[in-house]
Amino acid sequence: MYPFKTGSFAVHNGWYVAAFTDEIGEQLLARTILNKPVVMYRKDDGTAVAIGGRCPHRHFPLGQGERVGDEVVCGYHGIAFGPDGRCTRIPTQRGVPAVYRVPSYPLVEHGIWAFIWMGDADKADPALLPxxxxxxxxxxxxxxxxxxxxxxxxxxxxxxxxxxxxxxxxxxxxxxxxxxxxxxxxxxxxxxxxxxxxxxxxxxxxxxxxxxxxxxxxxxxxxxxxxxxxxxxxxxxxxxxxxxxxxxxxxxxxxxxxxxxxxxxxxxxxxxxxxxxxxxxxxxxxxxxxxxxxxxxxxxxxxxxxxxxxxxxxxxxxDELLLKSDHNAVTARRMLQRLMDEERGGDPEAALPAKPSPADS
Missing domain, CATH: 3.90.380.10 (Naphthalene 1,2-dioxygenase Alpha Subunit; Chain A, domain 1)
Structure with a gap:
């Protein structure tokens, strides 16, 4: 996908701003990040959390549900999910299957921003924050x-x-x-x-x-x-x-x-x-x-x-006719492409974005 090579979209193992901290409160805040629905809110103790925004039952958007205590309750059939993404209640049955859950994402308040990590949670390193x-x-x-x-x-x-x-x-x-x-x-x-x-x-x-x-x-x-x-x-x-x-x-x-x-x-x-x-x-x-x-x-x-x-x-x-002033943008594209290749286990030297053209001279 332009300006990256085919099959590349975005780095997942990195911190992105999901919201300003003052946007996250008791009410649910829904956003789509890297093609994934996300719901953010604050628990009773004030901690900001982020979980997946799609109910696994009928795919109803959880952002249109409600927050009850520290849980998010789907607005379609009342299925509830905790801040760790695990399902806590299904009104139509007693038991909750272990597979019934939505993702949870590392969310860090840093300055006036809430940064989210959409990739491998085990690699979410706060040292990578600005x-x-x-x-x-x-x-x-x-x-x-x-x-x-x-x-x-x-x-x-x-x-x-x-x-x-x-x-x-x-x-x-x-x-x-x-x-x-x-x-x-x-x-x-x-x-x-x-x-x-x-x-x-x-x-x-x-x-x-x-x-x-x-x-x-x-x-x-x-x-x-x-x-x-x-x-x-x-x-x-x-x-x-x-x-x-x-x-x-x-x-x-x-x-x-x-x-x-x-x-x-x-x-x-x-x-x-x-x-x-x-x-x-x-x-x-x-x-x-x-x-x-x-x-x-x-x-x-x-x-x-x-x-x-x-x-x-x-x-x-x-095709792009690049100029000398494109140096930073092209360099950044190549750096992002390398990170994407590393995530996928691909060859970071293969099919990198274009280098500046002769117009760069």
Whole structure:
């Protein structure tokens, strides 16, 4: 499945954001994750749990049932399941067959996110979660706030590709947060086993269009913009601006220092959920950010969904004329493909996604 090789969809042995923590409460929260129905809720002691969302009797969605104590009761025939997935009660009979159960999934609350592990539960390693200090979640005493949960009618890797190539800010977001330097400034790139980081340091550049709208009247700024991708679906960004070094009054003074958090979670082969959050030391600034970033997120969603429509039109595995700016996206695809191959016991060197074309030179 584009952009991966045939038979590959998504990494299962990895942490995905299933919800913001404040979405999970006493009521059942139903989502589809990696083609599997999931129901999340909090037990009486406040612990968040996740179990399979399909009743094995007649396949009724458990998310349309109800929570009774620590159990989920199917809304069709009243069959009850505990937080470990085991069936506890069948109203029409006394005994409960041992095979009557739904899956349970490791669910970890980490920062403002609830991360789920959809693969082999024995391999669910909390050490693979993004480090909250490394991603800037705790920087300068900043406050983190969930902004949006968007359902996107496009395959998840299209949105990952979008976040791995921030040169699109110069065009897709040129009326808000982007300037030409988002594309023309060279990137600094670092890579580890499960991360890719890229940063642009832009000096004495024009302010983005949103600045005057926010009442910031300076004309030039120094700007650091970047993103770190934590496989398989979490992106931590930085946006820092300062007065330029030649400013006669405020040289080098910080104007803004925020962290932006994106989580992309596969739903089906052709859809995903997109979780967007940010942090800032100023709560009122967060509200302002939320308002002006809403149309920016809508543009990314639009681009993803339009590409998905095109893929349905032209068919799977279209040829790509890749560019130098595709380096991070292609690298991430290859890293994800390797993880998928390892899960299936396949040859990680076989049929990897395309390398950059001659246009890369």
């Amino acid at each position: 480090d909250l200090d490394d991603i800037g979640f705790n920087v300068n005493g900043n406050l983190a706030q969930p902004f949006f949960v968007e359902h996107v009618d496009g395959r998840y890797q299209l949105l990952n590709d979008n976040l791995l190539d921030l040169s699109h800010l110069a065009v897709l977001h040129r009326s808000s947060i982007g300037t030409p330097e988002n594309a023309s400034t060279p990137e600094t790139i670092e890579r580890s086993e499960r991360q890719i980081s890229c940063h642009r340091v832009m000096s004495n550049v024009d302010v983005p269009p949103v600045y005057p709208a926010l009442g910031r009247m300076m004309k030039k700024i120094d700007r650091i913009s970047g993103m770190t991708f934590h496989l398989p679906g979490f992106h931590a960004g930085i946006e820092q601006t300062r007065y330029p070094a030649d400013d006669p009054r405020f040289a080098g003074q910080v104007i803004e220092d925020v962290r932006i958090f994106h989580a992309v979670t596969p739903e089906t082969a052709n859809s995903c959920n997109y979780f967007f959050a940010a942090n800032s030391i100023d709560q009122s600034h967060l509200e302002t950010m939320k308002n002006f970033l809403e149309p920016v997120i809508a543009e990314d969603k639009m681009a993803t969904e339009e590409i998905e429509k095109m893929l349905r039109l032209v068919g799977e595995n279209p």
